[in-house]
Amino acid sequence: RRASAAITEALQRDIRTRAYVFNVTLQEKAIEDRLRHFSTWVSSRNLANETSDEAVQALVDAVSGRFEICVRYYRVKKRLLNVGELHEWDRYAPLPGASRDLSYEATQELVVGSYNRFSPKVGKLVSQFFEHAWIDAPVVPGKGGGAYCMPVSPRHHPYVMLNFTGKLRDALVMAHELGHGLHDLLAARQNFFDYQPPLTLAETASVFGEALTFDRIMAEEKDPQVRLGLLCQQCEDAFSTVFRQVAFNRFEDACHTARRKEGELSLDQLGEMYQAKLQPMFGDGLILTDEHKGWWSYVGHFLFAPGYVYAYAFGNLLALSVYHRYLEVGPSFVDAYMDFLGSGGSTRPDELVKRVGMDITDPMFWDKGLDILDGMVREVERLSASQ
Ligand SMILES: [Zn+2]
Known part of the structure; x- marks a missing residue:
């Protein structure tokens, strides 16, 4: 007030x-x-x-x-x-x-698992972010707040930045940003000018991925x-x-x-x-x-x-x-x-x-x-x- x-x-x-x-x-x-x-x-x-x-x-x-x-x-x-x-x-x-506390590993399992259930092919693409350390997740002094996915170019993979605090909500943020990452990886077949979606399509994969994870949490949370x-x-x-x-x-x-x-x-x-x-x-x-x-x-x-x-x-x-x-x-x-x-x-x-x-x-x-x-x-x- x-x-x-x-x-x-x-x-x-x-x-x-x-x-x-x-x-x-x-x-x-x-x-x-x-x-x-x-x-x-x-x-x-x-x-x-x-x-x-x-x-x-x-x-x-x-x-x-x-x-x-x-x-x-x-x-x-x-x-x-x-x-x-x-x-x-x-x-x-x-x-x-x-809320519920979640370890980073458990969050990764929850999110990647949700993508995997949707499609193993998609799950595999999303897993790459963890395998190749394309994600920066810890909260450290001097790091900016929030979360985002950074596309680079069709020839170079995207990066995801998070501030992981170990809450259930972080799983949704992770799913959201990985959705952007998935979008960028799939759109890499386009030329540089057609690589990025217009604003009206920019949140499709992120909101979709968030919904996949959200529905899984809601189905399993007692x-x-x-x-x-x-x-x-x-x-x-x-x-x-x-x-x-x-x-x-x-x-x-x-x-x-x-x-x-x-x-x-x-x-x-x-x-x-x-x-x-x-x-x-x-x-x-x-x-x-x-x-x-x-x-x-x-x-x-x-x-x-x-x-x-x-x-x-x-x-x-x-x-x-x-x-x-x-x-x-x-x-x-x-x-x-x-x-x-x-x-x-x-x-x-x-x-x-x-x-x-x-x-x-x-x-x-x-x-x-x-x-x-x-x-x-x-x-x-x-x-x-x-x-
Ligand atoms: Zn977004």
Whole structure:
């Protein structure tokens, strides 16, 4: 609560400047789009992302049509935290739950084993990271935080950097980064320029691999407290990528549209629009206070990369929808999926998705990914009922 108030206060100091800069950004974008004959404010971004206005609209419609998944989660969180009404500073407050300690060897077995179950060929590729020491995992003084996978070039293998702390959660991070590594290894058949996937496909293999490991943990973990703790973290991560970024996109859409029709937008207007677009994802589960009105101004993407934010939701949900397809189809899906990853950045996302038997412009495609999130919240509701 105190940290939130401090951020609000810091943002207020020069928020008028940022509102001015934002207005200029909006107007500049309007002029560019007019001169270059783009039909909507987001069309140039969609072109850069190698996707279509239709596919992005289908994504936005599908996600905003199912905000109730997120609302239901926060209703449960409100009950579990037991602090009365929830507000913006409670969004990511840790829930009382348990985790499990895991050795590095056990984590490796869990993650590589999950990939192995999917396909021994994939398991073998992923094992290489351990055999050749392409992973740097220990936490040491001076090392940067977080985790990432570093592709180099089609002729040189990628590297993975982790900060392994021995918690169950580290297994998901390891699976995520190895997914990127797998993607890079398979795409090595491409030339240098087509090696890296576009942003909209960049998280496919990582989210997919994370889902494989997550499902294995959930299938084997017996302690309901550990299951609930891990599920809640997974939900909050997914919601901040899927629902939150689409809500951000709705805010951007409202701002660009209003700026073009009505002229300069006042600070009050921006604050009202931000609340109006962000509140629906929380429904009655969590109430945004007036302090939240200025928080649009810390999202750098609105200023330096208009239209960018939906790509996070696009990539994450695309991966979940593809994973859903695997659950439906089973082992015969493996070859098509490996070919999907091996295409790197050489082929448009809609074309690649077609090859695994799906259509990206169909809202039902996105619904498959949302069904997975819906299932996770149902499990949270079930597990928390006994608390
Ligand atoms: Zn990633």
